[in-house]
């Protein structure tokens with residue numbers, strides 16, 4: 276069952292989802308201009324980012340003092356590589372919002388020592404005072420960031436061998452590849468759980484089984500997103516097509 280902490284908001288369509296998710300981010304930056312955000316890349320948050328860019332253009336939001344911590348990246352890729360998480364974030368958010376490099380905190384997934392990159396981002400997050408708001412997507416296998424089924428919930432940033440589902444679904448981000456890279460870097464579930472506020476956004480019928488597991492199955496690492504049900508300030512925003520009708524399933 277849904278825990279009493281979980282706020283569920285089912286909206287008609289992707290535009291409504293995007294606008295609602297953007298409103299959460301805007302509320303946070305108004306409340307704390309130097310807030311630290313951790314935002315997923317991918318198809319789901321793209322519309323939200325469009326709303327954020329429009330809001331800053333209309334002077335309804337100001338991200339000039341905010342910080343952004345990267346959530347995850349494919350090992351071997353960086354912001355120059357189309358299809359990478361960073362390329363997505365720079366193109367859809369950081370560049371249009373004119374976010375300075377000093378406001379962006381990530382890892383170099385092209386580094387020789389990616390484990391060291393993980394240790395560094397762990398330290399950086401602590402130095403920033405933690406994450407104020409994270410807006411996550413959910414994988415068809417229930418992953419958050421690149422925390423795949425079976426993940427140890429106590430982990431901080433780490434290197435992951437990605438599931439076949441993730442690499443084959445991830446091919447959609449790459450124009451010329453059948454499969455995405457097999458390894459990823461991700462913030463750990465413990466860091467996501469320590470965020471002051473957490474939001475998951477979901478859209479599309481292909482996400483329905485994962486949303487079902489998130490909401491109604493036992494909290495378990497088999498659906499990493501389900502742990503968010505125990506977060507003190509968690510919201511699930513989803514479109515009608517991604518929302519499982521409990522009685523029908």
Ligand code: F6R
Nearest residue numbers: 315316317318319412413414420
């Ligand atoms: C990407 C990320 C992933 C995605 C998830 C859903 O930075 O963290 O967990 O959020 O795979 O991706 P989309 O939104 O493309 O369906």
